[in-house]
Amino acid sequence: MTDAEPKKFAFFPGCLIPVRYPQMEAAIRKTLPKLGVEIVDLPGFTCCPDPIYFKSYDKLAWLTVAARNLAVAEEAGLNLFTICSGCTATLSETYQQLNANKNLKEEVNQRLARVGKEYRGTSTVRHVATVIRDEVGVEAVAASVVRPLEDLRVAIHYGCHLLKPSHIMKVDDPDDPHILDDLVAALGATPVRHDEWILCCGKACKHEEAPSEMMYELLKSVAAAEADVLGVVCPSCFTEFDLGQLRLARQHDDESLKTPAVYYFQLLGLAQGLTLEEVGLHRHKVKAPALEKYAAAAV
Amino acid sequence: MSPKKNNEKKGRGPTVTLDFEFKKRLEKIVDGALVNYCYQCGACVGDCPSTRYVPEFNPREIMLKVLYGFAEELVGPASPVWYCTNCYNCYERCPQNVKPVEIIIAIKNLMARRGIYPEKAQVGDLVEMVLETGRTAPVTAMTKKLREELGLPPLEAVDTDELKKILE
Numbered sequence: 001m002t003d004a005e006p007k008k009f010a011f012f013p014g015c016l017i018p019v020r021y022p023q024m025e026a027a028i029r030k031t032l033p034k035l036g037v038e039i040v041d042l043p044g045f046t047c048c049p050d051p052i053y054f055k056s057y058d059k060l061a062w063l064t065v066a067a068r069n070l071a072v073a074e075e076a077g078l079n080l081f082t083i084c085s086g087c088t089a090t091l092s093e094t095y096q097q098l099n100a101n102k103n104l105k106e107e108v109n110q111r112l113a114r115v116g117k118e119y120r121g122t123s124t125v126r127h128v129a130t131v132i133r134d135e136v137g138v139e140a141v142a143a144s145v146v147r148p149l150e151d152l153r154v155a156i157h158y159g160c161h162l163l164k165p166s167h168i169m170k171v172d173d174p175d176d177p178h179i180l181d182d183l184v185a186a187l188g189a190t191p192v193r194h195d196e197w198i199l200c201c202g203k204a205c206k207h208e209e210a211p212s213e214m215m216y217e218l219l220k221s222v223a224a225a226e227a228d229v230l231g232v233v234c235p236s237c238f239t240e241f242d243l244g245q246l247r248l249a250r251q252h253d254d255e256s257l258k259t260p261a262v263y264y265f266q267l268l269g270l271a272q273g274l275t276l277e278e279v280g281l282h283r284h285k286v287k288a289p290a291l292e293k294y295a296a297a298a299v
Numbered sequence: 300m301s302p303k304k305n306n307e308k309k310g311r312g313p314t315v316t317l318d319f320e321f322k323k324r325l326e327k328i329v330d331g332a333l334v335n336y337c338y339q340c341g342a343c344v345g346d347c348p349s350t351r352y353v354p355e356f357n358p359r360e361i362m363l364k365v366l367y368g369f370a371e372e373l374v375g376p377a378s379p380v381w382y383c384t385n386c387y388n389c390y391e392r393c394p395q396n397v398k399p400v401e402i403i404i405a406i407k408n409l410m411a412r413r414g415i416y417p418e419k420a421q422v423g424d425l426v427e428m429v430l431e432t433g434r435t436a437p438v439t440a441m442t443k444k445l446r447e448e449l450g451l452p453p454l455e456a457v458d459t460d461e462l463k464k465i466l467e
Contacts, residue, residue, distance in 0.1 A: 018446075018454055019436040026449040046433040046457050052385050053425045056407035056416070059328050064465050065429075101330065115461040164387035165398075174391055200348045200386040206417050207382045210352035214384075280449055 006038035007135050010078040010123070012069065014087040015047050016235040023280020024235065027265035028083055028128060030279070034144045034272055035136045044072045048082075048090040051161065052204045055090070060107070066094035067108045067119040075117075079124045081131045083265075085234035088169070089161035091125040096168045127162055129233050129264065130171050133179055141186040145271040146299050148188030152290065154267070155192045155227035155259065156180045157218075157241070159234045160200050183264060184231055187271040191231075196221035201240040215240055216248050223256040228290035230261045238263065242285045260288035273299040318370035325365065328405035329398065336395040337362045343389035343399045349382045356382035358389050358399040365402060374409050381407070381417050430466065433457025 017024045032039055047054075048066060055062040070091060073080045082088040098105040099121040109118055126134070132141060163174040172179045175198075181191035196218045202211035219241070222230055232238050241261035249257035262281065269279040276282055276295045326332050343358040344350050350357055356379045364373055373380065380403045389399040407416070416422040425435055432438075438454050446453060 015434040015436045018451075019434060019438055019442050022442065022446045022449055022451050026451055029451070044458070046459070046462055047429045047435050049429050050425065050435050053422045054429060056404055057411045057422050057426050059404065059408055061466050065462065068461065068465060097330075104330065111465045114464045114467075117461070160384075160386040160388075165390045198346075200384045200388075202348065202384055204385040205349055205353075205382055207349070207353050207356075210349065210382065211384075213352050214348055278449075280445070283445065 006033075006036050008038045008040055008078060009081045009131065010042050010073040010076055011039045012045060012048070012073075012080050012082045012087055012091065012125075014082065014084040014235075015050075016086075016239075017083055021235050021238065021263070021280075023283055024083065024238075024263040024265065027263060027269045027274075027279045030274055031144075031265050031268045031272055032128075035132065035140060037131065037136065040076070040078055042072055042076050042078075045069050048087040051086050051089040051093070062090070063094050063097065063104070064108050064111045066090050067098060068112055068115075068117055070095060070121075070123055070125070071112060071117045071119050073123040074120055079126070081126050081128050083128050084236070085127065085159050085161040086236055088125065088127040092168055093165075095121065095123075095125055127171065127233065129162070129179060129183060132183065138182050138186045141183060141268070142188075144268075145187055146273045147271050147294055147297050149267065149271050149294055150188045152187075152189040152229070152294070153192050153225075153227045154184045154189045154229055154231045154262075155194050155222045155225050156184065156197065156231045157201070157222075157237055157261075158197070159232065159237045162233055180231060180233065180264065184267070187267055189267070192225050192227045194221045194225035194227070201237040203236050203240055211240075212244075212248060212251070215244055216252065219245055219248060219257050219259070220254075222259045227259055229267070229288055230259045231264050231267065232261050233264050235263075237261075246285050258286060260284060260286040260290075262288060262291075270294055315369070316371060317368035319368050321368050321370040321373075322365055324409060325402060325405045328408050329401045333397045334362055334365045334402055337366065337397045338395060339363060340394065342392040342394060343397075346388040346392055348386055348388070349384050353379075353382045355379055358383075358403070361403060361406075362397060362399055365406075373406050374413065374415070376415055378406070378410065378415075380410070430459060430462060433459045433462060 158177050166174045184191040199218045202214035205211045238261050245257050266279040341359045383403045
């Protein structure tokens with residue numbers, strides 16, 4: 001892979017990862033070049049904007065801000081990759097809706113014209129996991145591993161917005177996805193599917209008790225699967241699994257709730273020879289002692 | 300909001316206010332008369348995580364109320380729509396392509412126009428924050444420390460001039 005011409009993509013960092021979880025951004029920046037992906041930073045991006053609250057406030061405003069972000073990538077002549085499922089949902093839906101609906105596109109472009117921008121619909125949007133699978137290939141990911149994560153059991157949380165709506169996201173079968181299982185297996189680790197794998201993290205539900213009940217159910221299912229870590233690709237889900245898990249363990253006085261959530265690209269970094277500190281795993285609330293032996297292994 | 304009962308004393312039973320324009324206001328937001336195709340099969344309910352934990356939240360019932368025009372129950376302060384997790388299971392399951400979650404989001408848009416959203420959702424705060432800073436999360440001293448520790452460049456302020464102009 002490294003001998004070939006690198007594949008260039010515009011990097012859409014979003015808000016939560018660079019601001020709250022920069023360890024995930026660091027993992028992306030340190031692992032993709034080893035897979036032959038060139039990360040291009042473009043000035044001018046704003047919040048995607050978020051697919052729950054901003055979209056609930058005013059859908060047309062939401063599409064307009066998203067179209068402006070896509071126009072920034074179009075001006076640079078590059079396709080985009082995202083690192084958060086929420087950003088992926090917003091930008092993918094905007095791309096699909098504006099390209100399918102001429103009137104809506106015109107309405108949005110009238111607003112963009114005020115700042116000299118135009119949405120044309122020429123830059124595609126992919127979540128970084130999809131870019132790796134489709135543009136790099138699972139075999140090339142395996143070839144970049146210098147420290148196989150053998151015997152590591154990784155429960156996988158796909159989350160909702162990476163996969164659904166499937167006709168827009170075009171990532172995998174939402175009822176039986178394999179993309180993350182395959183990427184985990186490429187690291188030498190064992191993907192584990194727990195009973196509640198399809199359950200939502202519940203973050204958007206504004207009920208007093210329901211979201212924590214959902215999370216408790218989900219985390220008990222992860223614990224029952226005896227996984228060493230919980231692999232995620234979305235910073236919103238991560239918040240629920242890291243800080244949220246700590247809170248639930250105290251609330252229910254349940255010591256079994258201790259499966260550390262890890263962003264997939266942190267695991268990839270570890271397998272590629274980076275230290276725990278280099279991928280920022282020491283900053284997580286729920287610690288991951290199971291990963292220490294891999295970090296200590298010779299490269 | 301409960302249906303008006305001012306007719307009860309006349310012996311006619313309770314009166315319900317129906318808003319026949321409600322569906323049309325939603326159609327403009329979701330781009331089409333999607334809900335008209337709902338035949339109440341309930342496929343959206345089976346895999347709804349919110350219904351599993353909050354039985355009073357039921358996407359099939361919400362679609363029925365839209366069809367009947369029970370607007371006040373859906374856009375009033377007691378609306379159940381904010382219990383939706385936005386998981387998109389209903390969107391996947393619906394055999395009629397009604398996209399219940401998109402209808403629910405459109406209902407939230409109508410609520411926002413009236414200034415009604417649950418305090419817990421912090422919708423207004425979030426939108427204001429994006430307009431002011433270009434981001435949904437504030438860059439703090441901890442952000443700077445973590446980025447430095449990881450060898451990442453500091454985050455620059457986002458220019459929000461264009462954002463404000465396109466949203467005027």
